Amino acid sequence: MTFEIKGWCPGALRPMMSGDGLVVRVRPHAGRFSAAQASGVAQAAREYGSGQIDLSSRANLQLRGVRPESHGALLSALAALGLLDPDALAESRRNIVVSPFWSEKGLERILAEELETALASSNIVLPGKFGFAIDCGRERVLDQVPADIRIERGAGQCLIVRPDGAECGLAVKASEASATALAVAKWFVESGGMTGGRGRMAAHMRNGATLPHALSGGIQPVVPARQPQPGYTAGGVLVGVPFGSMHADTLEELARRAPELRMTPWRMIFLPSAHEMPAGLDLVTRADDPLLRVEACTGAPWCPQACSETRSLARQLAAFVPEGATLHVSGCAKGCACSRRAVTLVATASGFGLIPNGTASDHAVVTGLSASQIISDPALYLGGS
Numbered sequence: 417m418t419f420e421i422k423g424w425c426p427g428a429l430r431p432m433m434s435g436d437g438l439v440v441r442v443r444p445h446a447g448r449f450s451a452a453q454a455s456g457v458a459q460a461a462r463e464y465g466s467g468q469i470d471l472s473s474r475a476n477l478q479l480r481g482v483r484p485e486s487h488g489a490l491l492s493a494l495a496a497l498g499l500l501d502p503d504a505l506a507e508s509r510r511n512i513v514v515s516p517f518w519s520e521k522g523l524e525r526i527l528a529e530e531l532e533t534a535l536a537s538s539n540i541v542l543p544g545k546f547g548f549a550i551d552c553g554r555e556r557v558l559d560q561v562p563a564d565i566r567i568e569r570g571a572g573q574c575l576i577v578r579p580d581g582a583e584c585g586l587a588v589k590a591s592e593a594s595a596t597a598l599a600v601a602k603w604f605v606e607s608g609g610m611t612g613g614r615g616r617m618a619a620h621m622r623n624g625a626t627l628p629h630a631l632s633g634g635i636q637p638v639v640p641a642r643q644p645q646p647g648y649t650a651g652g653v654l655v656g657v658p659f660g661s662m663h664a665d666t667l668e669e670l671a672r673r674a675p676e677l678r679m680t681p682w683r684m685i686f687l688p689s690a691h692e693m694p695a696g697l698d699l700v701t702r703a704d705d706p707l708l709r710v711e712a713c714t715g716a717p718w719c720p721q722a723c724s725e726t727r728s729l730a731r732q733l734a735a736f737v738p739e740g741a742t743l744h745v746s747g748c749a750k751g752c753a754c755s756r757r758a759v760t761l762v763a764t765a766s767g768f769g770l771i772p773n774g775t776a777s778d779h780a781v782v783t784g785l786s787a788s789q790i791i792s793d794p795a796l797y798l799g800g801s
């Protein structure tokens with residue numbers, strides 16, 4: 417089985433063609449959409465696309481099924497909402513994930529704005545997937561989220577800038593953080609971290625790259641927190657979006673119920689200041705919802721590389737996945753939805769393969785399974801009894 421690895425992320429100005437039309441990624445500023453912006457994005461998704469919206473693992477929204485002839489009008493709508501970068505290069509550089517749990521008194525928003533400005537005014541060319549994380553709460557919540565340069569809290573709650581893969585970071589004042597992060601990014605490029613438009617910081621560090629003295633520090637970051645779960649949290653409510661995919665109507669309804677929506681990299685949306693769980697929508701509102709135990713990629717008919725539908729099968733199997741386990745249903749061996757080991761069902765041209773504990777590209781111990789065969793005896797295949 418072969419599959420295509422693109423090595424870059426779609427944007428609004430540089431969309432990616434998929435089986436259902438263009439995928440147009442919308443990057444909020446500081447991870448935040450105002451209710452008016454979220455409502456505008458929902459309307460644009462219906463008017464210029466299929467109305468289907470995905471949450472990306474970089475805390476962005478992706479509008480699916482956009483017709484190529486409507487792309488220009490969609491860009492105008494996004495520009496009117498303040499969600500369009502000046503050009504595709506600036507857009508690709510603005511790859512910043514922000515911890516969603518910031519308060520107006522915190523540093524996150526201002527750091528994100530300063531880093532956006534520093535990146536926009538630089539002429540640096542970074543690999544397509546290179547990104548930054550701003551994670552400076554008392555505990556780190558973006559520890560498991562891919563990012564190449566991190567602005568975090570260190571021991572004593574000082575601010576540090578840490579390249580991914582380094583154990584320690586450099587203590588900085590808040591006013592120096594964005595310039596230091598940009599300097600580390602420039603060092604990455606100049607020291608040979610990027611080849612053929614690709615490259616990641618952790619691999620560069622593993623390969624023995626050494627930061628210059630002025631950019632290296634000895635401060636360890638604070639301990640990571642457990643991954644947040646849907647439910648009530650300090651400061652608001654966190655809702656899960658099944659498989660990270662929702663209809664524009666759901667986004668619009670959320671925008672009616674909250675003044676602000678913060679995107680997360682966990683297929684969840686944080687509603688700051690909300691006191692009530694949004695009811696009556698296809699959302700995950702409890703930490704024990706079985707849908708949290710399943711992962712499934714876009715699958716057929718939307719992805720041209722998919723050998724099967726995936727999400728309906730995953731929904732039907734969710735209740736049978738043992739607590740603490742994860743079931744991953746993948747439309748092909750690329751495994752876009754889940755890179756960690758799990759009970760994996762991978763679609764091929766001749767049925768599903770079962771990998772009891774691995775990734776979608778691992779060897780299947782049983783092959784040629786049909787969806788109905790698996791549904792008829794889930795415990796046999798998922799190890800539930």
Ligand code: SF4
Pocket residue numbers: 419713714715716719720721722723746747748749750751752753
């Ligand atoms: S894993 Fe799923 S979404 Fe990714 S390429 Fe394969 S079928 Fe498409």
